[in-house]
Amino acid sequence: MESFDDLLKLAETAHGHLCAGQILGVRMATLGCRRLGIEEPRGTDRKRLVTYVEIDRCATDAIGVVTGCRLGKRALKFRDWGKMAATFVDLASGRAVRIAALESSKQRARELHPEIENKNKQQMLAYRELPDEELFSEGWVSVHIEPKEFPGYKGDRIACAECGEGISYERIIERDGRILCFACADPEARYYQPLGTEATEYAPTMVTISGPKCECP
Ligand SMILES: [Zn+2]
Ligand SMILES: [Zn+2]
Numbered sequence: 006m007e008s009f010d011d012l013l014k015l016a017e018t019a020h021g022h023l024c025a026g027q028i029l030g031v032r033m034a035t036l037g038c039r040r041l042g043i044e045e046p047r048g049t050d051r052k053r054l055v056t057y058v059e060i061d062r063c064a065t066d067a068i069g070v071v072t073g074c075r076l077g078k079r080a081l082k083f084r085d086w087g088k089m090a091a092t093f094v095d096l097a098s099g100r101a102v103r104i105a106a107l108e109s110s111k112q113r114a115r116e117l118h119p120e121i122e123n124k125n126k127q128q129m130l131a132y133r134e135l136p137d138e139e140l141f142s143e144g145w146v147s148v149h150i151e152p153k154e155f156p157g158y159k160g161d162r163i164a165c166a167e168c169g170e171g172i173s174y175e176r177i178i179e180r181d182g183r184i185l186c187f188a189c190a191d192p193e194a195r196y197y198q199p200l201g202t203e204a205t206e207y208a209p210t211m212v213t214i215s216g217p218k219c220e221c222p
Contacts, residue, residue, distance in 0.1 A: 059089070
């Protein structure tokens, strides 16, 4: 694997900026690979790793960069649990390790570098220096991955009986002998509601997005 600094550069490029979350993510992912004995996750060992991430934050991007696990490759699984944690699964051995950032790491950063006032800068330096055991808790876990969740799974594409849209990976619900997509099976639970084709008929909800500020842990 590349050096820590080279990985960090890759993460910075992919993420758009360098932040404490990138450092934590690179540390977490390299620790996971080390525990599993995977030396070249994006090289000779590629396709061995599936990574479950539990938060959509800065560190997640770094984890994707280091492991090579991407959403589009189905090797990055997102569980929206709001936790700075990830599980690294070695498909070759079946072993898996779950690593979580310790809540005490921020406090440790303050103790280590009280002279640095800027929190992000303080954490960026401390997260480079602190040993793994002061940044993370870790443990071996068992992860069952169904065949249809594997990166290379080739399954049938089925059309929804209601909307006609194609559905992969058996994301279907059978009801009264009809095969439905999740959106048609439970319209209330949709993350979107169709507004029809008349674009001017409705005023769009404006979402205010704050600036590029990064509040890394
Ligand atoms: Zn960031
Ligand atoms: Zn449908």
